[in-house]
Amino acid sequence: MQGLHTHFRTRAGVVKAVDGISFDIAPGASLGIVGESGSGKTVTSLSIMRLVEPPGFVAAGRILFQGRDIIGMSEREIRGIRGSEICLVFQDPMSALNPVYTVGTQVAEALLAHQDLSRAAARERVIELFRLVGIPAPERRVDEYPHRLSGGMRQRVTIAMALANEPRLLILDEPTTALDVTIQAQILDLVRGLRQRVNTAVLLITHDIGVVTELCEQVIVMYGGRIMERGNVAQVTADPKHPYTMGLLASMPTRAIRGQRLAAIGGVVPNALRMPPGCPFQPRCPQAMDVCGTDPGLRDPGDGRRVACWLY
């Protein structure tokens, strides 16, 4: 991804949901994007899938997938990639499942759209996929309708659907946010196991940095449509460099600070129509300086990571 800008035209003006971000994912690698609401993380994933709808549009930038620019592709070309080479799993599995078809039929459709298979062979393959994602009694579950399954089981179905065509890139957008913590642990365990068996790259979008530590090697912290910090997960969580990352990690309630006040980040996320010039975090930043009114770009604090802050 090179300099992606995804904007939304509104009556009140242009919202720069994604405001110039660049990153890359190697084959088989795993990258987490962490951010709060309005950070632009979901619009980033939708841009990769070319699922941004008007009034949203990609204003600038390139998204190269195996060397080809997704932004410039025809609708036909992108359809050939979407659902086969790049797949997206959403937070709410019901939004990806059609309530009037059995789950088996739906996963089979995903297969048949991109592969030349007989119906019977597709059904066999679906049962295999269900077994792979840990759905018990898959021979019977294929004939169930989505509403008959629990939230965790539905999410397994959408993961099976996403894996049906062995994608090169799997995007998980808050895959466990709607799930209970014990079910979340099952799903994260499942994705970890799948990554070892199927060599797919994973882009995980989440608000929960804990989930990133479970699944990813690299992490990007987004705020106000921009990358604030990028580095390996252990480095960033143990020793955050950007004041926003520091604030975010310090806001997490933990046992170590029981009885003490949480280090809340003051203020609120600025109005998307009136982002401050320069660093978007500057109005809430405890270390803001005059120079923060200009864009710091991504800087190297000396350990190989990238931090969008004038402190470095």
Next chain:
Amino acid sequence: MSNADPADDVLLELRNLRTWYPAGLGVLGRDTEWIKAVDDVSFTIRRGETFGLVGESGCGKTTLGRSILRLERPRSGEVIFEREDVLSMPPGRLKQVRRDMQAIFQDPHGSLDPRMKVRDLIAEGLVVQGKMRRDERDARVTELVDVVGLRREHLDRYPHEFSGGQRQRIGIARALALRPKFVVADEPVSALDLSVQSQVLNLLSDLQVEFGLTYLFIAHDLSVVEYISDRVGVMYLGRIVELASAEALYDDPRMPYTQALLSAIPGSEQATGRKRIILSGDVPSPLNPPSGCPFRTRCWLAQDICREIVPPLREVKTDHFAACHFADEI
């Protein structure tokens, strides 16, 4: 106040509380099937403490909170608030007692009438309870706006003009208007971003000290509950399965379900070095719960006895209660 009577330390006591919903009728209207959302729950909440209630969706924690406030009709049991049973109170007395028991809900958007201005939203309880002159009421509303960290110019705006965190502050001001003693906070921060969540948690702590509040803090987020609570109860399929001080419960859980729950917190393996326990299967339907221990179908320690006998919530260490036949061994 004299400390002679230990009952003075108890603000609220639940005795064998059961809230069941009919889920269909059997033959001739007999043999009704029941969803046992809250099933035989007993515990006390001490004056001035934060009692955390955790559990996964459908475990009955929200129904329990609502039953205490009599927003649900429990089938049996008692809710003793300051030595009076809320469930058997006549309506007039209930209206008086409701001043002392308030609620903060998860979705501040859904619980605030979009057609009402902030001023009227905060004053609503004062109006319903009456007895206050208009100027007194206005003064109280202004005071509340200051207390929860909103600005006075916000008073004449509507809920949709506010962010999630600010709406939750409005919800808190509403709950505090009648100077309650006890507040049920049901997922008060789970709809909020992390940076805003910490502001609201700090506010709740400040208000507790300032007004001597007692909280029942209901949440699914185990880290938030550990941080904010003095004591914690864990619910599973309508029952309290473990109850202890936050330290004891998180350091030394004695019920396998609690162990699995705590081990499932993302990042906890790295943080605590405790091995992750991946439970198989889903929570059973509350309509058709397992016999004996409700957790036995997912428990890796289950024996025959677990199928036959419901393990009572018993004291395994001082002030540490667990509902497991093997709580002493694990």
